[in-house]
Amino acid sequence: MSSVPQSGEYEAVIVGAGPNGLAAGITLAREGLRVLILEAADRPGGGTRTVELTLPGFHHDVCSAVHPMSMISPFLRSLPLTKFGLEWVHPEILLAHPLDGGRAATMWLDLDRTAEALPGRDGKAWKNWLAPFLPHAHGLFKDLLGALPVRPRHPLLLARFGLDAMKSGLCLARGKFKSDEARALVAGNCAHSVRPLDQWFTAAIGVALSVAGHAGGWPVAAGGSASITQAMARYFEALGGEIVCGAEVRDIRDLPKARAVLFDTGPQAMGRIAAARLPAGYRRRLEKFRYGPGVFKLDLAVSEPIPWTNPLCRKAGTVHVGGTLEEVAAAERACRTGNAGPRPFVLVAQQSICDPRRAPAGKHTVWAYSHVASRCGTDHSEAILNSIEHYAPGFRQTILATHAMGPAAMERHNANNVGGDITGGVMDLSQMFTRPVARWNPWTTPDRGIFICSSSTPPGGGVHGMCGHHAALTALRKVFGLRPQGFGSVDPAETGSRA
């Protein structure tokens, strides 16, 4: 940390330059504060870095790949990120879910098109389910991703959302739909909860991703996810902020003097780093914070697009591989044990089909991961490859190079991925609103100058910056006596978001 200025010239210091650390920095710097961000890695970005992991010219998203949450984040939508180099690319089909017999369910930006592609009466059921949310979807997400306690702008819509969200994924899918196709779409979206689909509230993320998809799409960032946080970092620096990389913070006493310190880290890491200032009782509560399963991820350089049997899967940015609702549910149950089984649920992103910058001409990148037990040391490469091959015979012959990361490698890449958990901690009922511990304002700590701003706070994981924004608004109020409105006001054309 020798390169870190020690002169006390900053009003706020942020530990970690992930999307939430940068969001906090931007929120503070927009109010004219002098802000320093310290990042352990050699570049900012946290869970949004893009690296040539396999062969030269193949740009792989190490962590996040597909960004529905960025599209509906009121904070990110308020930033002029296109001015700072961010360009969103939308695949023709948001999501495909292959099934045996060459069948596939597909989700399109257009609600009618999605409905038309579903068999029997499920098309109408899909429309009846999601159409009521769409006219006010962005207002709804302001409520859902807003500060706690929620003061809803759309109470009826929020109640409607809540009634579905509180269900288990299995209950939502079976209650609303009859066909394998529609049920599989719901299953895949609910499986982003990283919890067994028979548990309450596993429907929440499924409903959110479905509404978000029809409201703003599931795009990828042109050139790689790193360009999201590169644009945020450039904007932050244009506001006068400073970022120092290669600066892992181990003890809060090593930081330059500042009135506010914000942690874009896990709760336990904050407890250790700020032990000199945080009371032992609070640190013990942080130690009880629970992490969920990990991930096993494969990045592949391939000679051609994945040869999916169903041609629609070749046009989708995201493909959920795991079969029927029951098969996805069984795989998600099994993944919590050390033995994930031969056919895991695999999330596949094929960014290069809509973003040719990812690979040399004619070649492609594949991003794929499955959920595995926390800290699991087993190599799941074969299971992932077999699952894709099942719906895309000949896929293995297209592979030019492979890069694998299990839970331990995920944590080495970024200390916030504890045990390989990519969601900043379990998102079950007891931790959904009480991240990291139960407090009226979850971004505060017993020390008036210390805040936590990572995805281990509400509203949780994903590239949306809302955790950092809320933490920074709290610091502005409590430490600096400022009362900013939140979500600036920028022309939507500059944000790159759909209106």
Ligand SMILES: Cc1cc2nc3c(=O)[nH]c(=O)nc-3n(C[C@H](O)[C@H](O)[C@H](O)COP(=O)(O)OP(=O)(O)OC[C@H]3O[C@@H](n4cnc5c(N)ncnc54)[C@H](O)[C@@H]3O)c2cc1C
């Ligand atoms: C494999 C994978 C796939 C994902 N896919 C998606 C996706 O498709 N879409 C999506 O929206 N989200 C996805 N996510 C989740 C998303 O990446 C995270 O939710 C998001 O990055 C969280 O942002 P954050 O700022 O809270 O933390 P992080 O992005 O984890 O950033 C924290 C930063 O703090 C730094 N840091 C930690 N400790 C210290 C320290 N002591 N000193 C200095 N710096 C420190 C870290 O190096 C890191 O840069 C994925 C994540 C992973 C791992």
